[in-house]
Amino acid sequence: MTGGYDFKTIENKWQEEWKNRAACLATADTSRPKYYVLEMLPYPSGALHMGHVRNYSIGDALARYKRMRGFNVLHPMGWDAFGLPAENAAIKNRIHPRRWTSDNIASMKRQFERFGFSYDWSKELSTCQPEYYRWNQWLFLKMLERGLAYRKNSRVNWCPACQTVLANEQVVEGCCWRHEGTPVEQKELEQWFFRITQYADQLLQDMEKLTRWPERVLTMQRNWIGKSTGAEVQFAVAGLKESITVFTTRLDTIYGATAVLVAAEHPLVKKLLEGVAGSADILGNIGRLQVRRPGAAAGETEKEGVFTGRFAVNPFNGEQVPIWVANFVLMEYGTGAVMSVPAHDQRDFEFAGKYRLPVRVVVEPAGGTHGAQRLDAAFTDYGELVNSGPFTGLASEEAIRKMAGHAAKKKFGRVSTTYRIKDWGVSRQRYWGTPIPILYCAKCGIVPVPYEELPVLLPEDVEITGLGHSPLQDAPDFLRATCPRCQGPAERETDTMDTFVDSSWYFFRYTNPAYPELPVEPSAVNYWFPIDQYIGGVEHAILHLIYSRFFAKVMRDLGLTQVDEPVARLFTQGMVIKDGAKMSKSKGNLVDPDEMVERYGSDTTRLYSLFAAPPEKDLEWNEAGVEGVYRFLSRVYRLVDRHAGELRKVPSARPAAADVSGEDRNLLRKLHQTIRRITADFEGRWHFNTDIAASMELVNLLYNLEGKITPAILRETLETLIKLLSPFAPYLAQELWQELGHSEDLLAVEWPSFDPVLAKEEELEVIVQVNGRLRSKIRVQEGLSQDELKELALADPRIAHITNGQRVLKTIVVPNKLVNIVLAMPR
Numbered sequence: 001m002t003g004g005y006d007f008k009t010i011e012n013k014w015q016e017e018w019k020n021r022a023a024c025l026a027t028a029d030t031s032r033p034k035y036y037v038l039e040m041l042p043y044p045s046g047a048l049h050m051g052h053v054r055n056y057s058i059g060d061a062l063a064r065y066k067r068m069r070g071f072n073v074l075h076p077m078g079w080d081a082f083g084l085p086a087e088n089a090a091i092k093n094r095i096h097p098r099r100w101t102s103d104n105i106a107s108m109k110r111q112f113e114r115f116g117f118s119y120d121w122s123k124e125l126s127t128c129q130p131e132y133y134r135w136n137q138w139l140f141l142k143m144l145e146r147g148l149a150y151r152k153n154s155r156v157n158w159c160p161a162c163q164t165v166l167a168n169e170q171v172v173e174g175c176c177w178r179h180e181g182t183p184v185e186q187k188e189l190e191q192w193f194f195r196i197t198q199y200a201d202q203l204l205q206d207m208e209k210l211t212r213w214p215e216r217v218l219t220m221q222r223n224w225i226g227k228s229t230g231a232e233v234q235f236a237v238a239g240l241k242e243s244i245t246v247f248t249t250r251l252d253t254i255y256g257a258t259a260v261l262v263a264a265e266h267p268l269v270k271k272l273l274e275g276v277a278g279s280a281d282i283l284g285n286i287g288r289l290q291v292r293r294p295g296a297a298a299g300e301t302e303k304e305g306v307f308t309g310r311f312a313v314n315p316f317n318g319e320q321v322p323i324w325v326a327n328f329v330l331m332e333y334g335t336g337a338v339m340s341v342p343a344h345d346q347r348d349f350e351f352a353g354k355y356r357l358p359v360r361v362v363v364e365p366a367g368g369t370h371g372a373q374r375l376d377a378a379f380t381d382y383g384e385l386v387n388s389g390p391f392t393g394l395a396s397e398e399a400i401r402k403m404a405g406h407a408a409k410k411k412f413g414r415v416s417t418t419y420r421i422k423d424w425g426v427s428r429q430r431y432w433g434t435p436i437p438i439l440y441c442a443k444c445g446i447v448p449v450p451y452e453e454l455p456v457l458l459p460e461d462v463e464i465t466g467l468g469h470s471p472l473q474d475a476p477d478f479l480r481a482t483c484p485r486c487q488g489p490a491e492r493e494t495d496t497m498d499t500f501v502d503s504s505w506y507f508f509r510y511t512n513p514a515y516p517e518l519p520v521e522p523s524a525v526n527y528w529f530p531i532d533q534y535i536g537g538v539e540h541a542i543l544h545l546i547y548s549r550f551f552a553k554v555m556r557d558l559g560l561t562q563v564d565e566p567v568a569r570l571f572t573q574g575m576v577i578k579d580g581a582k583m584s585k586s587k588g589n590l591v592d593p594d595e596m597v598e599r600y601g602s603d604t605t606r607l608y609s610l611f612a613a614p615p616e617k618d619l620e621w622n623e624a625g626v627e628g629v630y631r632f633l634s635r636v637y638r639l640v641d642r643h644a645g646e647l648r649k650v651p652s653a654r655p656a657a658a659d660v661s662g663e664d665r666n667l668l669r670k671l672h673q674t675i676r677r678i679t680a681d682f683e684g685r686w687h688f689n690t691d692i693a694a695s696m697e698l699v700n701l702l703y704n705l706e707g708k709i710t711p712a713i714l715r716e717t718l719e720t721l722i723k724l725l726s727p728f729a730p731y732l733a734q735e736l737w738q739e740l741g742h743s744e745d746l747l748a749v750e751w752p753s754f755d756p757v758l759a760k761e762e763e764l765e766v767i768v769q770v771n772g773r774l775r776s777k778i779r780v781q782e783g784l785s786q787d788e789l790k791e792l793a794l795a796d797p798r799i800a801h802i803t804n805g806q807r808v809l810k811t812i813v814v815p816n817k818l819v820n821i822v823l824a825m826p827r
Contacts, residue, residue, distance in 0.1 A: 005637040007601030011731045015113060023067065023747040024120045026074040028527045035071040036528045037063045038507055040536030040544070041078045044104040045085065048111045050576040050583060050591050051537075054609040054619060058573060058686070059535045060117045061610065061727040065682045067118075068723070068751035074528055076510040077112065077119040079105050081128035082499045084162055087432040090464050097432045098460065101128055111593065115602045116730045118747065125513040127502035128432070132509065134455030135519035136501055137437040139551075141448050142558055148195045149426075151446065155265055155331070156425055158187040164429045165191060170543065186265070192436060192495065193423040196550050200225055200419045203549055212569035220541040226420020231404050232335060233413040235260050235312035238320055242268055244312055247334030247418055250344065251407075252399040255388040256362035258352065259340040260312040260323045261305065263331040264289045269308070272323060276309035289327045303328055303351040314339075315412040316403070317389060326351060334418045342378065349378040362387050363396060424547070426498040431464055431471045433496030441483035441490040450484050456492070470494045503544055504551040507531060507566060518560060525561045530568040538572040545570070571686070574618040576609070583621070591621055603729035604630045610688040610728055632696055633732055636725070639702060640718055640736045647715045648741040654712040657758050663705050664713045671717050672759035674698045675752050678724055688728070695724060715740070720752045768793045769820040770802050786813040793819040 028034075039059040042052060063075040079101075086097040093100065105126060112119065125132055143149040157166040159176040170177045171184050196203075204225055207218050230249035237243060244260055262269065264286050273279040285306040304327045311320040321340075328347055329338055342352035342359040352359055359375060363383045382396035391399050407413025427436070435456040437449035449456055459478040462471045472478055472494035483490040509515075511524035536544075545567075552566040575582050578589040596605040608629040613619040654660070660668055678691040698721060702714075709717075719740060726733035726746045734746055742749075761782045766789065768776040776798040780789065790811045793799055799821065807824040 004641060005634040005732075007603065007633075007731070010735045011114070011116070011602055014731050014734050015116065018116065019113075020121075021118070021745070021747075023745050024075065024118050025122055026072065026076075026120045028524065029072045030527075032070060032072040034074070034528060035063075035066045035533075036074045036531045037066065037533045038074075038076065038510075038531050038535070040534070040540065041080045041503065041506060042108065043080045043083060043085070044101055044108055046104040046107055048108060048115075048593050050593055050596075050609065050621065053115065053593050053605060054576055054615070055535060055537075055573055056112070056115070056117055057606045057609050057728075058571070058615050058688075059533075060606075060730075061688065062533060062682065062686075063118055064727040064730065064747060065751065067747045068726070068749060070750070074123070074510070075119055076123035077117070077121070078123075078125040078506060078510065078513075079108075079127065080499070080503050080506075081105065081126045082133075082433045082496075082502055084164070084430060084432070084499075087430055087464060090432075096460065097464070098128065101126075114597060115593075115606060118730070123510050123513055125506065125509055127499075127506065130455045130457055132506075132513075133434040133458075133502070135509070136434040136497060137449070137454050137456060138451065138519060139505070139555070139558075140497070140501075141437060141451065141454075143194060143554060144448055146557075148198065148554060149192060150195065151190060151192050153188060153190050154193070154425065155186050156189050156191055158185045158189075160185060162430070165189065165425055165427055189427075191425050191427040192438075192493075193425050194550075196424045196547075197419060197421060199550055199553050200227065200421055202553055203546065206549070206565055209565050210567075210570075213567075214538070214570060214572055217538060217541045217545065217570060217572065220538075221546055224421055224542040224546065226333075227417065228334070228419070229415070229417045231400075231407060231413055232416040233315060233339070233407055235314060235321075235339070237268075237272065237323070238311045238313055240271070240310075242271060244268060244323070244337050245335045246337045246339045247416060248339055250341070250396075250400075251403045251413075252382075252385060252388075252391075252394075252396040253341040253344040253362055254314065254316050254339060254403065255385075255391075256341040256343050256360045257314055257321055257339040258342060258358040258360060259321050261326040261329045261338050261340050261348075261351070262323065263329045263336040264325050264327065265331040266325075266336045269325060272308045272310045278309070282306055282308060286325050289325060303347060303354055305351060305355060307355075315407070315410070322357075324355075332422050333420055343375060344378050344380055346378045346380065349375070360387065366395070421546075424498075424550075426501060427495040428498055429470045429495055431458070431462060431496065433499055434458075434501065435472070436493040436495055436497055438493040439481055439483060439490040440493070441486065441488060443488055444483055444485045444490075447483055447485055447490065453484075458496075470496070472496075500543060500547050504547040505555065507534075507548070508552075508555065508561065508563075520555070520560055522560060525563065529561070529563050530566055533569050533571065534567040535571045535573060537575075541572075571616070573615050574613065576619045576621060578621040580620075596626065600626055600630045601633075601731070603732050604633055607633065607692060607728050611692040612689065614687050614689055616686075632699070633729060635699055635703070636721070637732060637736065639699065639706075640722070640739060643714060643718065644736075644739040644741075647711060647718065650711040650715045652712075652715065652719075654716055657755060660713070663708045664710055667701060667705055667709055667713060667717055668758050669761070670698055670701050671720055672754040674724065675720065675754035676759050679751070679754065682727075692728060695721065722746075723749060723752050764816055766793070766816065767818045768796060768799055769818065770799065771823055771825075772820060775799060775802060782816060784815070786815065789813050789815065789819055793821065 037059055039055050063073050067073045081101050086101050089100045090097045140149055157171050159166055161179040161182045162176060166176060166184060174183055176182045176184055204227055228249050230247055231251045232245050232247050234243040234245050273282055289304060305324040308323045310323045312323050313320055340348040342348045342357060343361045344363055362385060364386050365383045385391050385394050385399050391403060404415050435458055437456045439447040439449060441447050459475045462475045464471050479491050481490045481492050508520040508525055511528045512521040515521040548566060552563050555561050556563055581587050581589060583590050608626045611629055612625055674694045677694050681687050681691050722733050722736050737746055763779045764782050766778050766780050767774060768778060776796050778792055778796050780792055790813055809822045809824050812820040
C-alpha cells in the first residue's frame with residue numbers, strides 16, 4: 001500500500017485505546033432518549049464471514065450515529081453458544097464442546113474488536129454458561145406450571161444426519177435446515193412441547209403493532225401460523241361405527257365431494273383396513289406414502305394416493321364416496337382429513353385426473369356457467385351454487401353460512417378454526433444444550449426439579465459419539481437422582497432443549513446479564529424496551545422471530561415484563577454473494593474478512609460492505625470495489641494530513657453564512673447538502689451506499705477547490721466530513737479528528753446539523769416537455785411555486801415558438817424538476 005495511509009498503525013493504536021471504552025457502556029439515564037440497537041447474536045463458529053461483517057457494520061453505523069445525536073444507546077453482543085456444530089466438532093476433533101466453543105468465542109471476539117464495533121462488552125453473555133441456561137430451566141418450569149410445557153408421544157421430524165428431532169419450522173423443503181439434501185424422516189417419540197398454539201391468535205393480532213417490520217416477514221409469519229376458519233363435518237364410514245371428521249373452508253362445495261382423503265398417519269387408517277381384502281398390500285403402499293418429504297409445499301408434491309377399500313357417507317346428500325390415503329393431506333393441518341372436490345380445488349383436480357375420480361361442478365361463476373364444457377382446471381372462486389340440493393342458487397358466502405347452520409342443527413358438523421402452526425417440540429436427543437429440568441420417578445411419575453436446585457448442570461465428563469442416543473444416558477452421575485417428593489430413586493430427563501429456546505429471550509437478559517433474582521431485571525427491561533432496531537436475516541422469519549415473539553408474551557404473562565412485542569423495527573439485510581452465489585465453503589467462493597483487513601484495513605472492509613449495495617439488497621463481492629474504497633480513504637487521509645498542521649491554528653468560528661461567497665459558498669453548499677442527505681438516510685431509508693457516494697463527491701470537490709478556499713471554511717468542511725465518516729470508518733475518523741487538534745472520543749461529539757439556507761441550490765435545472773417530449777431546459781431559483789415555474793416555461797423562447805397559436809389543455813408541474821405542457825392535437 002502507498003500514499004501515507006498506514007491503516008495498520010492507525011487501527012492498532014485506536015483498538016488499544018478503545019478497550020473498556022466508557023462511551024459504549026450503557027446504563028439507564030432518564031435525562032436522555034434511549035435507543036436499543038441489536039444485531040442477531042452469532043453462533044460462535046470460530047470466524048466471522050462477510051455476511052457477519054455487513055450485518056454488524058450496519059448496526060454499528062446506526063449505534064454510532066445515535067450516540068452522536070445524544071441518545072443513550074444500548075448496543076450489546078453475546079453468543080448463541082449451544083448447538084449441534086459444537087458437538088459435531090467435538091466428535092471430529094476429539095475436543096470437548098465447551099473448549100471448542102470457548103476458543104471460538106475468544107477468536108471471534110478478537111475479530112469484533114479488530115473491526116472496531118462499538119459494543120458494550122460489559123453486557124456480554126453466552127448461552128452455554130450455567131448463569132444463563134439456569135433461566136431457560138426456570139422458564140421451562142414456569143411454563144410447565146401453566147400448562148404451556150407438556151410431554152406427549154408424537155410423530156416427529158427426525159434428521160438421520162443430526163440424529164435428533166427437528167421442529168416443523170426446521171424442516172425446509174422436506175430436508176434438515178442444517179443438512180441441505182438430507183431428507184427428514186418420521187419417528188414416534190415421547191417429546192416435550194411448548195404450547196405456542198395457545199398464543200396463535202395473539203401472534204396474529206399483534207402483527208398490527210409491527211408497523212415497522214418488512215411486509216415480507218409478516219406475510220411469512222401469517223402464512224406459517226395459517227389461521228383458517230371453516231367447518232368440521234363428520235363423514236360416517238360405511239360398515240363401521242367410526243366416522244371421519246374432515247375440515248373444510250369451502251363448505252359450499254360439499255355436494256361436489258367425490259372422495260374423502262386422509263393423511264397416511266391418520267389414526268383411523270388401520271381400523272379402515274380391518275376386514276378389507278388385500279389389506280396387507282394396501283398398508284404397504286400407504287407406508288410408501290409416509291416417506292414423502294415432510295415440510296415440502298403441498299402444491300409442489302406429486303399427488304399420490306392409495307384406495308383403502310372403504311367408503312364414507314356424505315351427510316348432506318347420503319352419497320357414498322371412496323376413502324383414499326393421499327400424500328398431500330397433512331396430519332398436522334386441520335383434522336388430517338379432507339373432502340376431495342375436484343371441480344373446485346386444484347390439488348383435488350390433479351388427484352382426480354390421475355386416479356379417474358368423478359369431477360362434479362357445484363359452483364359456477366355468478367352470472368355465468370361452465371355448461372357442459374370439460375374443465376381444464378378447478379374453478380376455485382366463490383360463485384353461485386348448482387347441483388347442491390336445497391342450497392342451489394345461493395351465493396357461496398350465504399351458502400357457507402346456511403350449510404354450517406344446517407350441519408350444526410343436524411349434529412354432524414360445526415364451525416371450526418384451525419391453524420397451520422403446531423406446538424413447538426423442544427426435545428433434542430443431543431448433549432450440547434440446556435438440560436430439561438425434569439425427573440422421572442417410578443412412584444411419583446414426572447417430577448419437576450425444584451427451583452432451588454437450578455441450574456441442572458450439563459456434565460463435563462461424557463463421551464460424545466453422535467450415534468443413536470443422547471450421551472447423557474451414559475452418564476450415571478447425571479442420570480441418577482433423588483425424587484424431591486418421595487425421596488426415592490429417580491432418573492433425569494436426558495433430552496436437552498432446542499437451542500432456539502436460548503435465542504428466544506436473550507435480548508431481555510442483555511439489559512442486566514448479571515441479575516441474580518430472575519431471568520430479567522424488570523426495571524431495566526421497562527427502561528430499554530422495546531428494541532428500537534433489530535437487524536438480521538430474513539431466514540429467521542418463521543424460526544427465531546416467531547419464537548421470540550411467543551416468549552415475550554409468555555414472559556409478560558409471568559409478570560416479568562410489560563412487553564407485548566419485543567421489537568419495534570426490524571431490518572433484514574441482503575446476503576453477500578460472489579460469482580452469483582451465496583458465499584459458502586462448498587462453493588469455494590468464501591472471502592476471508594481477516595485477509596481483507598490485513599490487506600486493506602477494517603475501515604475499508606466495513607465501508608465497502610456498506611457502499612457496494614443498499615443494505616436490504618444482496619451484495620455482489622467485487623475486489624476492485626474494495627480497492628476503490630481503499631483509495632477513497634487514502635485520499636481523505638492525505639487531504640487532512642496535508643492541511644492539519646496549519647488548520648490547528650485556525651479559529652473554529654467562520655463568517656456568517658450571509659457573508660460567505662464564491663468558492664467558499666459553493667463548498668459550504670455541498671457540505672450542508674451532504675449533511676442533510678446522510679442525516680435523512682440514517683433517519684429513514686438507510687441507503688448508506690449513496691451516503692458514502694455523496695461523501696466521495698464532497699472529497700472530489702475539496703480536491704478541485706484546494707487552494708481556492710479560506711482556511712476557516714476548509715477546517716469546518718474537513719471536521720464535518722470526519723464526523724460524517726465516523727459511523728462508517730471509525731478508526732480513520734478518530735485519527736484525523738486527533739490530527740486536527742481534538743482529544744475527545746467522536747462518539748461523544750455532536751452530529752453535525754445542516755443549515756437549510758446553505759444547503760439550498762441557488763439555481764437548478766428544470767426540464768420542459770411538450771406533450772411528453774423534451775423540448776427545453778431552463779435554469780431557475782429553487783423553491784419556485786408551480787405558477788411561477790409554468791410562467792417561466794411558457795416564456796422560454798424555444799417553448800414559445802412551439803406553443804404559438806396552439807391551445808394549451810393543461811400544464812403538469814413537478815416542483816424543481818419538470819414542466820410538461822400538454823397541447824391540443826390538431827384534427
